[in-house]
Amino acid sequence: PKFPYPGSSGLGVDQRKLTWSRFPVFLRCASTESLTSLTQNNAAEIELKYLVSQHGWDVRRLNRDDEDEIRRVSLVQAEAFHIPLALFDDFFFMFFQAEVLSALLYKLKNSPPDRYACLVAEQTSETETLSSSSVVGVVDVTAQTESSVLRYFPGVEEYLYVSGLAVSKSQRRKKMASTLLKACDVLCYLWGFKLLALRAYEDDAAARNFYSNA
Numbered sequence: 001p002k003f004p005y006p007g008s009s010g011l012g013v014d015q016r017k018l019t020w021s022r023f024p025v026f027l028r029c030a031s032t033e034s035l036t037s038l039t040q041n042n043a044a045e046i047e048l049k050y051l052v053s054q055h056g057w058d059v060r061r062l063n064r065d066d067e068d069e070i071r072r073v074s075l076v077q078a079e080a081f082h083i084p085l086a087l088f089d090d091f092f093f094m095f096f097q098a099e100v101l102s103a104l105l106y107k108l109k110n111s112p113p114d115r116y117a118c119l120v121a122e123q124t125s126e127t128e129t130l131s132s133s134s135v136v137g138v139v140d141v142t143a144q145t146e147s148s149v150l151r152y153f154p155g156v157e158e159y160l161y162v163s164g165l166a167v168s169k170s171q172r173r174k175k176m177a178s179t180l181l182k183a184c185d186v187l188c189y190l191w192g193f194k195l196l197a198l199r200a201y202e203d204d205a206a207a208r209n210f211y212s213n214a
């Protein structure tokens with residue numbers, strides 16, 4: 001099963017961005033810091049405890065063996081994407097979270113570690129405990145080869161797709177989302193990909209502006 005998260009856009013190591021709605025639109029991506037100082041080969045990812053540490057947030061890969069952390073991640077995403085209902089909202093939220101958890105478990109079980117990663121963010125001051133409750137942000141990164149995207153980038157055979165970007169309500173507007181996207185950028189470099197992409201509605205100016213300046 002593939003869980004359909006709402007809206008996401010296109011961010012690239014090649015400094016371009018792609019969005020979808022009625023037709024593709026290209027945007028210039030804000031320049032990013034050089035990543036060459038972080039690593040010289042893919043093996044360095046193993047040595048990095050955190051992909052990114054900035055703005056008071058540390059971002060790392062989800063611990064696949066920690067069931068509590070996996071459930072915490074599904075809760076953060078479910079809370080971010082659930083649309084409240086007038087009746088029986090608690091019941092439908094539980095069902096929604098179960099779907100999110102099921103999709104996450106499926107991806108963790110069936111995806112090679114260098115083709116899919118779930119990244120989690122936690123406050124720097126809390127990283128010593130590494131408890132599941134400290135996870136307050138999450139994003140999924142998946143290798144894809146969708147032709148509708150690659151046709152705009154001649155010579156590129158595959159790309160990393162960003163989805164499921166979610167931040168706990170109490171921690172929003174604190175640059176966590178930007179830090180998570182930076183971690184995706186670092187992972188893109190470590191895995192040797194040239195393109196990082198996500199989806200955003202063409203008429204969602206706020207999202208497009210955020211992704212352009214992330």
